[in-house]
Amino acid sequence: MVFTIADLKKGERGVITNISSDNIPLKLLEMGCLPGNTVELIQVAPFADPMYLDINGCHLAIRKETAALIVIEKELNE
Amino acid sequence: MNNTFQTILVIITVGFAVLFLVKKFLWKPRKNSNNSCGKDDCGCH
Amino acid sequence: MSKQINVALIGNPNTGKTSVFNALTGLNQKVGNYPGITVEKKEGLCKLPRGVKAHIIDLPGTYSLNASSIDENVVIELLLNKNDKDFPDVAVLISDVENLKRNLLLFTQIKDLKIPTILVINMADRMNRKGISINIPLLEQRLNTIIALVSTRKNEGIQYLKDLIKNYKELSLKPCLDTSTIDVEYFKNLNNAFPNQDLFKLWLVITQDVNFGNVERQEIDLSQFKTKSHSELKRLQQKETIKRYQFINAVLKEGQTIDTSKATGFRAKFDRILTHKVWGYVIFFIILLTIFQAIYDWASVPMDFIDASFASLSDWIKNTFSSGVFTDLLAEGIVAGIGGIVIFIPQIAFLFLFISVLEESGYMSRVVFLMDRVMRRFGLSGKSVVPLISGTACAIPAIMATRNIENWKERLITILVTPFITCSARLPVYLIIIALVIPEGRLLGLSYQALTLMLLYLIGFGMSVFSAYILNKVLKTKSKSFFVIEMPSYKIPLLKNVAITVVEKTKTFVFEAGRIILAISVVLWVLASYGPGKSFTNAETIVRSENPSLNTIELEDKIAAHKLEYSYIGIIGKGIEPVIKPLGYDWKIGIALVTSFAAREVFVGTLATIYSVGSADAEQDDTIKNQMAAEVYPNGNKIFTLASGISLLLFYAFAMQCMSTLAIVKRETNTWKWPMIQLFGMSSIAYIVALITFQLLK
Numbered sequence: 052m053v054f055t056i057a058d059l060k061k062g063e064r065g066v067i068t069n070i071s072s073d074n075i076p077l078k079l080l081e082m083g084c085l086p087g088n089t090v091e092l093i094q095v096a097p098f099a100d101p102m103y104l105d106i107n108g109c110h111l112a113i114r115k116e117t118a119a120l121i122v123i124e125k126e127l128n129e
Numbered sequence: 130m131n132n133t134f135q136t137i138l139v140i141i142t143v144g145f146a147v148l149f150l151v152k153k154f155l156w157k158p159r160k161n162s163n164n165s166c167g168k169d170d171c172g173c174h
Numbered sequence: 175m176s177k178q179i180n181v182a183l184i185g186n187p188n189t190g191k192t193s194v195f196n197a198l199t200g201l202n203q204k205v206g207n208y209p210g211i212t213v214e215k216k217e218g219l220c221k222l223p224r225g226v227k228a229h230i231i232d233l234p235g236t237y238s239l240n241a242s243s244i245d246e247n248v249v250i251e252l253l254l255n256k257n258d259k260d261f262p263d264v265a266v267l268i269s270d271v272e273n274l275k276r277n278l279l280l281f282t283q284i285k286d287l288k289i290p291t292i293l294v295i296n297m298a299d300r301m302n303r304k305g306i307s308i309n310i311p312l313l314e315q316r317l318n319t320i321i322a323l324v325s326t327r328k329n330e331g332i333q334y335l336k337d338l339i340k341n342y343k344e345l346s347l348k349p350c351l352d353t354s355t356i357d358v359e360y361f362k363n364l365n366n367a368f369p370n371q372d373l374f375k376l377w378l379v380i381t382q383d384v385n386f387g388n389v390e391r392q393e394i395d396l397s398q399f400k401t402k403s404h405s406e407l408k409r410l411q412q413k414e415t416i417k418r419y420q421f422i423n424a425v426l427k428e429g430q431t432i433d434t435s436k437a438t439g440f441r442a443k444f445d446r447i448l449t450h451k452v453w454g455y456v457i458f459f460i461i462l463l464t465i466f467q468a469i470y471d472w473a474s475v476p477m478d479f480i481d482a483s484f485a486s487l488s489d490w491i492k493n494t495f496s497s498g499v500f501t502d503l504l505a506e507g508i509v510a511g512i513g514g515i516v517i518f519i520p521q522i523a524f525l526f527l528f529i530s531v532l533e534e535s536g537y538m539s540r541v542v543f544l545m546d547r548v549m550r551r552f553g554l555s556g557k558s559v560v561p562l563i564s565g566t567a568c569a570i571p572a573i574m575a576t577r578n579i580e581n582w583k584e585r586l587i588t589i590l591v592t593p594f595i596t597c598s599a600r601l602p603v604y605l606i607i608i609a610l611v612i613p614e615g616r617l618l619g620l621s622y623q624a625l626t627l628m629l630l631y632l633i634g635f636g637m638s639v640f641s642a643y644i645l646n647k648v649l650k651t652k653s654k655s656f657f658v659i660e661m662p663s664y665k666i667p668l669l670k671n672v673a674i675t676v677v678e679k680t681k682t683f684v685f686e687a688g689r690i691i692l693a694i695s696v697v698l699w700v701l702a703s704y705g706p707g708k709s710f711t712n713a714e715t716i717v718r719s720e721n722p723s724l725n726t727i728e729l730e731d732k733i734a735a736h737k738l739e740y741s742y743i744g745i746i747g748k749g750i751e752p753v754i755k756p757l758g759y760d761w762k763i764g765i766a767l768v769t770s771f772a773a774r775e776v777f778v779g780t781l782a783t784i785y786s787v788g789s790a791d792a793e794q795d796d797t798i799k800n801q802m803a804a805e806v807y808p809n810g811n812k813i814f815t816l817a818s819g820i821s822l823l824l825f826y827a828f829a830m831q832c833m834s835t836l837a838i839v840k841r842e843t844n845t846w847k848w849p850m851i852q853l854f855g856m857s858s859i860a861y862i863v864a865l866i867t868f869q870l871l872k
Contacts, residue, residue: 070412073405076656080415081238083276093442094449100547101556103449103661109276110441110661112543117657135498139700142503146696153690153837 054125056104056118059092065123066090067106075120083107090123179228180260181220181339184249184284185268186277187235188536188662190296193326193671194268195232198336203232205678213245213577217260222340231260237276239283239378240411242656243580253287254378264342265291266335271301271308272663274430278422279415281317282350286374290345291319292338299325305433313429318346327668351421353377356414381411441663448540458541465528466566473520480520484513503699511695514773515688518568521598523680525567529560530675534667542659552639553646554591555584555657562588562638565595566631569835570687571679573842580656587645589842590852593835594638594828596631599774603826604630606778610799611819626823633827637859687834694772694833698743702769705741713737738783743768757825757861758818758868760807770831777826817871821864829860 059065067086075084084090088107095102100115185191195203199218206215216232233252234245241247252258253265265284269277274295284291293313301307310321320338324331353374354361364376447453491505532538538560546556554562557579564572572592579585596604604627612623620628709716717733724732738744747765754764766780785801805813830836836849843849 073408076242076658077240077408077411077415078237078242078656078658080412081240081276081279082658082660083419085416085419094445094543096449096544096547097451098547101543101657101659103445103543107275109273110663112539112546112657112659112661114546114657131496132498135496135500138500139503142500142508143696143700146693149689149693150697153693154833 053122056090056092056102056121056123057099057115059090059102059123059125061092061095064089064091064126066126067121068124069122070120075117079113079117082111083109084121089126090121179222179226179339179342180263181228181230182252182260182262182265183230183232183268184265184280185235185294186237186270186273186280186660188660189235189268189270189273189277190326191232191235191268193668194266194294194296194324194332194335195230196670196674197326197329197332198228198230201674208248213248215248220336220339222336224340226340228336228339229260231262236280238280238415239287240381245577250378250382253284253289254375262289264339264345265289266294266339267291268294268296270297271295271306272297272304274308275419275422275426278317278426279418281319282418282421283374285318286349286351286353287378288347288349288372290342290347292335292342292345293317293319293321294324294331294335295321296324296326298323298331299328307431307433309429313425316425316429317350318348320345349374351414351418353414356410356417360410377414381407444664445540445661448537449543454540454544458544461532462563465525468528469521469524469567473524476520477517480513480517484509484516488513499703502703503696506703507696507699508692510779511692511772512688514695514775515684515691517775518598519680519684522567522571522683523676525564526571526676526679527672529564530672531667533560534665534671536662536664539659539661543661546657552642553584553587553649554639554642555579555581555588556659558584558588561592562595562635565592565597565638568597568599568683568687569593569595569832570838571683573835573838574682576842583646583649586843586848587642587649589839590645590848591638591642593830593832593852593856594634594641596634596827597774597832599832600630600826602775603770603777604823606781606799606802607814607819607823610802610814611816613816630823630827633824637828686838690834690837691773695776698769698772698776701742701746702738702744703741705737705744707740710737710740713740734783735785738765756868757864758813758815758821758872760813762805763813763822767825767831770826771833773834774826774831815872817868820871821868824867825860825864827860828856828863830856 054065056065067084067088067090069086070080070084084106090107091105093103093105093110098115101112102115102118103110103112104118183191183195195216195218198220202220203216203218206217208215213234218230218232220228220230222228231252233249236246236249239250239253241250252260253262255261267277267281267284269281281291281293295308308323310323314321322331322335322338324335326332354365356377361373361377365373368376448457488505488509491509492501495501495504529538532541541559542556544556545559549556549558558576561572561575564575569592572595573589576585576588576592579588608623608626612626615622617625704710713736714733717729717736721729721732743765744761746768748761750764750768751759751761754760754767759767762781762784765784766777769776769780781802785805802814803812807813830853836853839849839852840846
């Protein structure tokens with residue numbers, strides 16, 4: 052099963068592995084959403100949408116449908 | 130004398146007001162040739 | 175006489191670019207529009223050492239030269255066009271010390287266009303608190319630039335920046351990235367086809383087609399060149415972005431150290447409460463209520479003062495200048511018209527004061543975050559919150575605030591529904607009708623009158639949300655749903671920025687709305703002061719003979735009322751009476767409805783004249799109230815009953831009467847289609863609702 056940012060729970064982190072390129076706005080990549088960068092879910096609004104993320108030091112919020120396009124590898128750090 | 134002068138002023142003022150309104154509301158939107166619309170709408174309809 | 179240096183301020187949003195602009199230009203700035211599009215153009219003059227002047231243009235904030243909205247497009251259009259009179263001699267890239275990595279992406283792109291660039295690292299006062307330290311000489315060397323550490327809050331670094339701008343010719347033109355490394359084969363072909371053009375510039379021109387719009391390609395004709403497919407180009411752009419970040423990461427690894435143990439962060443703590451699932455919303459609503467209450471209370475003092483001042487001015491003019499038609503026009507048309515505009519300045523200024531503080535502090539992004547999901551159900555965006563709130567002061571600046579909504583459909587719907595929000599101009603109308611027809615009494619500690627007012631606000635808001643919902647289903651405009659909002663760190667708002675914003679927004683209202691309102695006031699004055707036929711011209715004689723026993727003042731009032739009845743406006747009012755009778759209105763109210771087209775609050779003043787309440791007494795709400803309460807139909811029934819009162823309230827709640835709003839909507843949507851739809855749609859709704867209400871309640 053493919054794990055995307057949309058599947059993160061609050062406080063969890065992951066590393067971006069793949070981006071289904073065509074649907075992701077270039078702007079997101081330019082803001083630091085690139086393979087190899089870490090993502091942490093800071094807060095969710097009700098219904099998990101939008102998602103307040105910390106991507107590589109950049110704090111931003113995106114809608115769930117966009118988050119679902121970014122594949123990550125969840126960081127298991129307990 | 131005074132009355133005519135005043136009447137003229139009124140006509141001029143009202144003339145300006147009407148012209149202004151006509152320009153604002155009846156002027157064809159200036160075509161902007163700089164942007165053509167790509168995927169996202171740039172407001173040209 | 176030295177030439178002016180053209181400077182362009184570029185940078186990501188939320189880097190304090192505006193603060194730097196304000197620090198450089200002070201009040202020597204002006205805001206205009208780029209020709210043909212609705213993007214604000216901010217420029218100003220800055221005095222540099224030794225009498226040199228700089229013309230500074232504050233470009234819209236953007237994350238990269240790859241534009242995804244109209245205002246980002248402005249940036250790239252300017253930078254690709256050497257012949258533009260604003261083409262910069264030097265670019266000043268504003269970055270913020272906490273987000274250096276991301277800010278540098280744009281920096282490397284501008285450097286690659288071979289434009290001399292100064293790197294400003296702003297918010298330097300936060301460096302210590304965040305445990306950040308920077309090796310400036312190393313960064314300057316690797317990035318081929320000169321760096322100015324600036325803190326607008328502490329007013330440090332600005333002088334140094336001015337020196338750097340003056341000496342811009344000493345800046346290196348070496349680019350950061352070799353563009354051809356993105357795809358060697360492709361760029362080799364490109365170079366062969368256009369040997370005289372800079373590769374990166376070519377690349378931008380090609381890709382802008384992919385991203386957004388069509389950049390003016392006067393110099394380059396790419397129709398011959400076989401370029402790659404859309405998705406291939408996008409993939410190359412991603413590759414380019416990755417390469418740039420690789421470069422930036424390498425540079426920052428050596429040049430910047432972050433000691434997280436030293437970092438103190440309020441952001442996390444604040445965010446936990448302010449974006450909390452429950453408390454976040456509670457806090458937001460409390461803030462909203464506080465703002466409304468404050469505006470209501472604070473604004474009434476200056477408003478009363480303005481009201482009185484303009485009334486005195488009007489009287490003074492009548493007494494001082496020789497009597498005649500122009501004096502009347504001046505006193506009754508022009509001064510009254512201007513007074514009607516100025517009186518709303520306190521409310522608008524206060525509202526924008528609060529909104530600006532919320533934005534500068536960073537809180538507004540959290541609000542957008544909280545509200546986005548809810549808004550989207552109705553076809554709006556989280557970013558629609560600011561326009562909708564602003565609409566409670568005046569729809570005009572509110573509609574202009576929709577410019578940052580990326581999604582065209584969401585933006586359009588926001589523009590269309592904002593006028594339903596109860597704006598300041600509706601208040602005088604509401605207040606007088608409520609005072610007239612709503613009975614005394616309390617429910618749960620609040621008077622019926624207060625409750626009715628609250629209800630009207632809720633109805634306005636409810637209607638805007640509901641119609642957004644309908645429009646969302648009906649409109650077939652296709653648009654990408656693309657939403658990204660940066661969550662900046664919390665900051666204490668800079669007073670200077672807030673003040674400049676308030677002044678700008680108020681000026682917009684006064685000039686945009688004001689000119690139209692004034693022009694319409696003049697026209698309406700003419701229609702009210704002249705009339706065909708003997709009944710009008712012989713008003714004085716007629717009234718005198720009908721009322722032989724009245725004293726001069728009361729006689730004058732009666733004459734004024736008679737003249738109004740037989741003026742052109744009076745004829746219009748009587749003409750529409752059959753149409754508005756089912757709503758419970760008579761021709762006198764009809765006249766007032768027509769004059770409301772200048773501005774809604776004119777309703778009250780017009781009624782005062784019609785019911786021959788002299789201008790002095792119009793101040794006394796009691797007098798005009800009593801007069802209105804006494805008004806009857808020919809058959810003796812009262813005109814202002816609960817039924818007709820509520821019908822009138824609802825009519826004003828829904829009708830589109832504000833011509834200034836229509837003009838702004840036309841400008842922002844670039845067509846007459848939408849304002850016309852608004853006009854007919856809203857007026858129909860108003861008519862039907864008022865009709866049903868009256869027929870049900872009478």
